[in-house]
Amino acid sequence: MSRQKNLIRRHPLLSMVLPVLIVLAIWAWQHRVALQVFPDIISAYTAKEYCSCRYVTGNPAQYCRSYVKQYLPATLQEDQATRTVTASGLGRSSRAMWLGQRQGCRLL
Template sequence: MKRAKRVLKIIGIVLGVILGLVGIFIAWNWKALSAFPLLPSGYEAKELCSCLFVEGRPQPDCEAFIRQSVVPIDSRSFDMEGKAVTVTALWNTRRAHFVSERFGCVIDGAGK
């Protein structure tokens, strides 16, 4: 019985140390970790915009080219007249629009 209590105490201490280290890691890297949810929607919007309006490829080809299975994409919308693409993923919506042949596409509100 004493041995079992001692083993449980050691396991508790080890788990506490591990949780503490995870907490320190999260606190230290919070800025980078909190920015992650914007990445999938921004990446896909920019890549689709570039594929459609800079390269001039058809929409089905661009969607097949950019398809990834890591993060589910909730929705995509295409504004062909305004040359813009809007993508929603991880509860974040990002829009990319075509600027010119020289500059390509940019993400709206990037850097905010």
């Protein structure tokens, strides 16, 4: 018992950080599926919303770029001939294409 008290006295920061890390690891394990899908959501949201902003509502490119801007970086590539938008972020890439005025944009 005295060794444990002695360890806590010598390393008080370690004795507080270690339980927090253990709790975070357990939380991450329980939510591992959602955490794996998160990078896909960023690029898909950006591609779909930018496509809708540009081709469904007819807004200018600069306005739509600021509309879909997020705290996490994503790059946009727009092909006006095919009305296709490709967005990349967090190592993932998604494409959205304008199908028509009634259908709007769809993720490919």
